Amino acid sequence: MTPHPSLWRHPLLAGGFRATAVFAILALTSAARAETPTEAKPAPFAFADFSWVPGNAGASEKPLSFGPFTGEFRVDTAYHSSFNNPQDNTLSGSSEVFRHGEVQVTQLGIGGDFSYKNVHGRLMTQFGMYSQTTPRNDASPARGQWRLDDAYRYISEAYGGYHFDVLNGLNIQAGIFMSYVGLWSYYNADNWTYQPSYVSSNTPWFFNGVRAQLFPSDKLKLELWLVNGWQAYGRFNDAPGVGFQVMWRPTGWLSFHGNQYYGTDTLGVPDRRRIHTDDSLMVKYHDNPNGLLSKAAASLTVDAGCEFGGGVSCSDQYFLGFMAYNRLWFARDTLGLTVGGGAITNPGRYLVLLPPINGATAISGTPYFTLNPGDRFQAWDMQVAADYTPAPFITFRAEFNHRAASVPYFSGRGGVTPPGGNQGAPGSLVEGWSPDLVKSEDRLTLALLLKM
Template identity: 50%
Template sequence: MKKVLLAVCLFITYIPALYAQDSAKAPKIPWDNIETNWQNGSDRRDSSIVHNKYVNPMVMIDLNYTHSFNHPNDNTVVGSTALARDNEMQLSQLSLGGEMFYENARAKVLLQLGTRSEVVPRNDLSPYRGQYKLADVYRYLSETYVGYHFNKWYGINVDAGLFMSYIGLNSYYQVENWEYQASYTSDNTPWFFNGIRIQIFPTKYLKIEPWIINGWQSYAMFNKRPGVGANITWNPTSSFKLLTNDYYGTDAGGLPHRQRFHSDNSLLVRYYNMPNETGISRMAFSLTGDLGFETGDGVNGFSNSATKGPAQYFLSSMIYNRTWFAKNKFAWTIGGGVMTNPGRYLVLLPTGEASPLPDPNNPTQTEGKYPFDTSPGTTFKAWDCSTNFDWMPNQSVLFRIEYVHRHANVPYFAGPGGVTSPDGYTTTPLPPDWRPDLVKSEDRIIVAFLFRL
C-alpha cells in the first residue's frame, strides 16, 4: 500500500511538467478510427447529435416488463441488479446529465432514478460503518466526477468521484449490452467505484487505468484501507479487443485482515462485418472469465485448511454470440455463464431466507429479516442461459424480447410464495412459522424498451 501511495505522489508531482510540456500541443484521440459500437458493454451509437465543444448531454431511459414463470405472490425479483418487479411495467432507470468540458477541465454528472436506485445501493453494506446513510445520499447518482485532461501521449485523465467499474464486461447501462439480464460474472461484480482513477493512453490503442477507491462497489470503506486496482485495455483494430481488470482490497466489514483479490478478463472478436448486407450484416462474440479469492480472518482462498479455515473463492465465465441482420437493424444474441462462489461473498443477497443468524464477527452482514447464509464454508454454484431478439430502428432506440433461465445449487430465486409475507404485502404480520419461499431455478421473459440520446 505504501508503494502505491508513493507512486501516486510521484505522479502528482510530475503533473506540472506534463502541463508545461504539452498544453500547447493538439490533443491526440485514442481509439481514433476504431469502431467500438458493436462491442458488448459499449455505446452502440456512431456519434452524438447533441454533442458540442463544451457539453455532451445524456439522456437514457430503461423500461421493462418481466414475467416469471415462478409467479411469486409479491412480484419481487431476486438475485438481479437489472430487475426489481415481476409482471409489472417498471421504470428501471432514468438517467439525466452529461459530460462537461472547458479547456482541459472535465466533469460528468449523471443522475439515476427508477428501481436501480434502490436495487444497486442495497448490495453495498459499507454504509453500516458510521452514522450517515450514504446509500440514501448517493443512490440517485450513477456517475459524478471532476477531473483534468493532460495532452501527454494520447491523453492522461485524472478523475475523482463516482465512476463506472466495468468489471465483468457488461455496462451498467442496459442500452449498451447485448443481453438484458446479465450473467453471474457481471451481475455479481462491481458496477461502480468511489475514489480516484487515472486513465493513461500511452498509444492510440492502449489504455492503462489505475484506481485508488473506497472499496468493492462501496460508497464508503469497510475497514481502514482503500482498495487498489487497474484496468488495461488493448483495442488494436475494429474487430478485436482485449482487457483485464484486477483488484485488491479488504472488503469484509469488521474483518480488517481478510484480503480480497479479483481478476476479470474479456476478449471480444468481430468475425464478420458486411454492414450494407440485407441478410446477415455482422457477427461477433464476447468471452469473459473471472478469478478471485479471499484469504485471512478465517478463510483460506482456494483450499480448505484445518487451521486457516475453509476455501473462499470466486470462479466464473460467460460467453455470448451476437448476429446482426438487415444492415444492423435487427440482432439475435445467445449465451450464458457459470459461477461458483464458496463462502458466497459476492452472491447478491436475496431479500430473505430462513438461515442461521449472521456471522457475529461481520457487523455489516445484516440484510433482511431472514438473512441469506454467507458464512465461511457455504456453497453457491449457479449457471444461466439466455437468448434475445432486438429491433434497432435507429441508433437511439432499442426494443428487446429476451428469455432467461437461471439455476443454483441451493434455494435462491423467488418461488410462488414470494419473499415478503404470506400474501405478498409488507404490511402483513408474519406468522411465526412463515419463511420466504426460495427455489433453485427460474425462467422468465423480459420485454425491454431502451432509449439513449
Template identity: 65%
Template sequence: MKASLLLCALAGLPVLAQIPPSAPVGPGPAKAAEPFAFADFTWLNGNPRTKEAVLDSKYFTGEFRADVNAVYSFNHPQDHTLVGSCETGRTNEVQLQQLGLGGDFHWDNVRGRIMTQFGMYSTMTPRNDASPNRGQWEAGNAYRYLSEAYGGYHWDVMKGINLDAGIFMSYIGLFSYYNFDNWAYQPSYVSANTPWFFNGVRLQVFPTDKLKLELWLVNGWQSYNTFNNTPGIGASLNWRPTGSLNVISNNYFLGADTLGNQKRTRRHTDNSIQWKYYDQPESLLSKVAATLTFDLGDEQGGGVSRSGTAAEPKQYFAGWMLYNRFWFAHDRHAITIGGGAITNPGRYLVLVPPVNGATAASGTPYFTANPGDPFHAWDYSVTYDYMPSQYITFRGEFNRRGASVPYFAGENGVTPPGGNQGPLGSAVAGWAPDLRRTESRINLALLVKL
C-alpha cells in the first residue's frame, strides 16, 4: 500500500484530508483509485490548503502548526478574559493559541497519527469537558497536550477500509479544530459549540473514490471519559460527486452526556453543503465558494424532553451558519463573510463562562444551565486573509456576537478582585461578574502549517 494512499485515506481532519503529496494537483491525470484524489479540494472550509508536505518519507509525514493571535475587544474587559469562544481566550495581548508538532506514520498498512497541542488550547479544551470529574486518574491532565493520537490499520478492500483507535477529530460543525484550515478564525456557534474531538474507535469505509462512510464508538460528546455508563454512537457520510461540491452528514445517534444523569440521552445531526460556484484562476477574482450548515439535536429523559412539559422542560439545539468566500490574485488574498444563529434551551451545549474559574464540571450560579433555561445567540464576521505561501496565513477579522441573556465579558470582567476565590465557579459575597448581551472584537492572527 502506497504511503500516499494512506495519507489520502486519513480522516483526522474535519473534512477528508489534503491531497496526497504524490497525487497530481495541476491539470495532469489523477489516480482515480485514491479516495478524493480526482480533484483539488484545498478550497474547502475545514481543509488545509497545503498541497505538498515539507517533511515526507516512505514511513513518516511530519506536520508543524502554529496559531498566534492578538484580540481587541470593544467591551474592554479589565481581566482580559473572553467568554464563549474556544478559539480565543484573552484580549489585548499576544497569545500562542496552539502549537502542534507531529505527523502521520505509515508502513505495511499500519498507520498512526500524533499531534500535540501546546498553548491556550491545552487548558481551554480540557476545561470544557466535565467527564474527568467521574473517577480518578485526572484524564484532563493526561490528555491535555494531545489533540490527536491514534493508531490503526488499512485494508485494501474497495477503495480502502481503515480502523483507528485513540483520539481523533470529530469534524462535526464543518470547521476544523486548527484555524489554519478554516475560512474564518471565530466559527459560528454551530461549530464552536459542537465537539472538536472524540476518544474511542472509528471505522472508515471508502466504497468509491468519491464517498466515505464512517462509524464511531466513543466515550462521549467531546469527552476523555464516559459521563455515565453509555458510550457515544455515531456515523458520518462525506460525498464529493464533483470537484466543486461536497455534501457532509454527521450524526450522533446516542449518548448519555450529562454527568451523573444516566437517564438523560442525547442525539444530534449536523449537515453541510459546500459549493464552489466560480473558478477562474487567471482572473483577478479567482474563486468563489459558499458553505451552509444546519444542526438539530435534543436531550430526553432524566428530567427534560424535546418538546417541553411542566415536569420535563424543553431541551434541544437548533442552529445554522452560512459563509461565502472570495479569493483574489491567484488565491493569495481572500475575503470571507458569514455568520449564523442558534437556540439551545437548557444550555447543554453553551460554553460555560469562566466566572471565578468556572469549568464545565463546576458550572456557576452566575450563568445557570438548568433544564429549560433559555439561550438564543447570533453572530456575523468579516475575514481578510493574506496568503503569500501555501504554508502561512496572515488573518484579520471583525466579529460581532449577541445573546438573548447576559453572556459576554463586559468592562469589569469575570474575575473577582484579587483573583479566583473559593471553589471554582462559586458565588463570591459582594461581587458579581460583568456579563453583557453583545460583544464586538477584532482578531489578528498568524497561522502556519508545515
C-alpha cells in the first residue's frame, strides 16, 4: 500500500534535508500496512516548521507527486556583473558564480524521490554550468581510468536505500548525497544568499559513498559517512574518508548541526591526513506571520581543520573560518532581506578554489597560482541579498557581494584567458602572458530561482 496522496504534502517535505522527508513517507507507509492499528512514531523534525533554516526552504505543496514518486524540478538562472569587468567574461574564486555580464543557467535539475515498502531513492540531475564547474574542482579522476568526471557530471544526487523501523527510524543509503557541510545548500534556491561565504563555498557540497542515518527521537539525527573522499568521485589515495553529522532541533526556533571529517585527500600523498570540523547554530528570534516583519533569524557557522603528515603539520597547514548571517522576512514571507559574510585563513591553500587560469583544473594546477605548503591565504567577504517570492515555488533575487583576499585572486580587467583562448596543457605557462588577478571584487547578481 502506498501513502494517501495527502501524505506527500506533509510539512516535512518542505525541508532540504531529504532523509527526514523520506523517513516521514516510509513511516506512514509502514503504519498503513500494519495488520493491527499501530501508533505511528513522530516523523523527525515534523513537530515545527523549519522552512526558515538555510538549505530547508521550499513549498509544502508538491505538485509533481504521483503515487510513490514525488517529482522535483529546479531552474537556477543568473546574471552576474563584476565591477572589475574582466574582458574574457570569466570569474574566479567561487563554486557558484562563473561568468560576467551574461545570463547563464547555473543549474537545471529534474528528478525526485521514490518510496515504496521501506525502499527509497533519490535522483537529481544537473545541466548547465554546474555540470562543468563542479567536476572541474575534483582531482580524484586523475587516479586511474574511466573518466569519473564525465560519468557523474550530469548528476548532483543519486542514491538508494532502505528504511528500518529502529527507534524513530534508521536509513541506510548509498550513492551521491548532499553534505550540508558549511550550512548552505548546493542549490542556491534553498539558501538565504546566492553567493555563500568562503566557509561554505570552499567545503564539500556532496559525498560519494554510504551513509547511515539514525533518528533516536524526532528531534535528533545521527549520521555516519563512509565516502570516497572530500567532494570526490573517486579516492585520492588508498583510504576512504569517514565522518559523521549530528543534527539537533529541540524547539521550533533553534537548530544545530555539526559535521566532522577525516580523510587522505591530497592526490598522490597518502601519508597526508586531513581533519575538519564544521558547526552551525541557527536561531529564529522573531515569528509573527501576520505582522509586517513576519520572521527573523540568524545563523553562525564556524570551521576549523588542518592537514598533517606527508611533509606538513597542523601548525602551518590549517583552515580557520566563520560565516554569520541575519535574515528578515516581510509581508507573509513574500519579501526577504539577508545581510552577512565571513572570513577564512588557509595556509597551504588546500581548500582554496583554484582560479581557472588558462583552463586550469584541480587536476592540472597552475604555476600562476600555487597551492604549495606554506603559501598564505586570507580572505573575507560580505553579502546583501533582497528576495521577492510571489509564490512559494519561485524567487527573484538581487544581491551585492564584496570579496577580498590577501593575495591577487579574483579576475581583473585583463581576465584569466590567454589571447586567442587557452593554450597548451591546462594551467600551463604561456610565453609573454600572465593572468590579471586582483585582490578584491565587487559584484552584482540578479537571479531567478525556481523549485517545484
